[in-house]
Amino acid sequence: KNEVEQSPQNLTAQEGEFITINCSYSVGISALHWLQQHPGGGIVSLFMLSSGKKKHGRLIATINIQEKHSSLHITASHPRDSAVYICAVRTGNQFYFGTGTSLTVIP
Amino acid sequence: SAVISQKPSRDICQRGTSLTIQCQVDSQVTMMFWYRQQPGQSLTLIATANQGSEATYESGFVIDKFPISRPNLTFSTLTVSNMSPEDSSIYLCSVDGPGELFFGEGSRLTVL
Numbered sequence: 171k172n173e174v175e176q177s178p179q180n181l182t183a184q185e186g187e188f189i190t191i192n193c194s195y196s197v198g199i200s201a202l203h204w205l206q207q208h209p210g211g212g213i214v215s216l217f218m219l220s221s222g223k224k225k226h227g228r229l230i231a232t233i234n235i236q237e238k239h240s241s242l243h244i245t246a247s248h249p250r251d252s253a254v255y256i257c258a259v260r261t262g263n264q265f266y267f268g269t270g271t272s273l274t275v276i277p
Numbered sequence: 278s279a280v281i282s283q284k285p286s287r288d289i290c291q292r293g294t295s296l297t298i299q300c301q302v303d304s305q306v307t308m309m310f311w312y313r314q315q316p317g318q319s320l321t322l323i324a325t326a327n328q329g330s331e332a333t334y335e336s337g338f339v340i341d342k343f344p345i346s347r348p349n350l351t352f353s354t355l356t357v358s359n360m361s362p363e364d365s366s367i368y369l370c371s372v373d374g375p376g377e378l379f380f381g382e383g384s385r386l387t388v389l
Contacts, residue, residue, distance in 0.1 A: 174319075203378055210286070211314075211367045211383030218376045256319070258378070263308075265378075269319040 173197050176257050176268035183275050189244040191271045193257030196238065204231050204242050205256040207270065213256070216242070247275045279304050279372050283381025290388050295358045298384045300370035305350035311343070314367040314383075323368075326353045360388045 175194045183189050193202070204216040217224050217231040219240065224231050228247075233240040244251055252275050257268040280303040290296050300309065308327055312320040323343055324332040332345040346354045357364055365388045370381045 172319075205378065205380075211369070211385055213369065213371075213378075213380035213383070215377045215379065218378075258320075263325075265310075265322070267320040269317075 172269070173266040174257055174259055174268040176255075176271050178271060179269070180272045181274070183247050183273070185248060185275055185277050187247050187275075189247050189251075189273065189275075191242045191255050191257075191273070193240045193242070193268055194238060195240075195257075195259045195266070197259065197261050197266065199238075199259040199261050201260045202233055202240050203258040203260070203265075204240075205258060207254040207256060209253075216255075244273075247273075249275045249277050251275050278377070279306065279374050279379040281370060281372065281379055281381040283370055283384060285384055286382055287385040288387070290360050290386060292361055292388060294360055295356055296360065296386060297354050297356045298368055298370070299354050300352070300381050302351045302372055302379075306372045306374075307350070308373065309347065309353045310371040310373070311345065311353075311355045312369045312371060314369065316366070320369065323355070357386065360386075362388045364388050 177192045202219045205213050207213045219233040228245045230243040254270040254272050256270045282301045311323040314320050322335050323338045324334045326332045326345045326347040328347045328350050344356045368384045372379050
């Protein structure tokens with residue numbers, strides 16, 4: 171059983187579409203991170219959430235602590251958004267990672 | 278924020294050889310984390326490296342296979358020893374900053 175589950179596993183969208191990626195977790199957490207991994211392997215941190223909602227440009231992340239669920243939204247998607255998006259949760263000094271959602275945005 | 282320089286970015290290695298991956302951070306950090314990401318899989322923590330003490334290994338990972346050095350607060354190395362094709366993965370170092378996780382660019386190893 172994985173502590174962090176993401177859906178969908180793969181996602182293909184047309185440029186301009188609104189995209190939602192979901193993350194559910196089963197452990198008590200102090201924070202949840204959304205990460206972006208590019209084809210070369212490097213990982214960039216997008217958001218850290220402990221409650222509520224955050225917005226950065228076209229990206230929006232929300233978290234519901236009671237339901238142990240978070241969503242990452244991308245508005246007006248663009249081909250450069252194509253990447254793997256990873257949800258990670260922190261409990262104490264330990265991190266648990268989802269398997270990632272592979273997003274492809276087609277022009 | 279922290280910038281992590283990791284190298285090599287990729288390498289193709291022969292079975293039975295060893296490869297050392299280096300990570301340099303542009304600021305002093307207490308803990309550095311080493312992860313493995315096998316094809317199509319999530320990140321798996323190999324070990325946590327603290328300066329001045331032995332690294333702490335996760336279940337399934339041992340020091341003989343993945344020796345780690347942490348000579349100072351800005352640098353660490355991970356060696357993948359006696360490699361086999363099953364070691365083909367992306368290896369990443371990471372540090373934990375306030376409000377953010379920082380990762381190196383990753384080292385993509387292919388073992389033939």
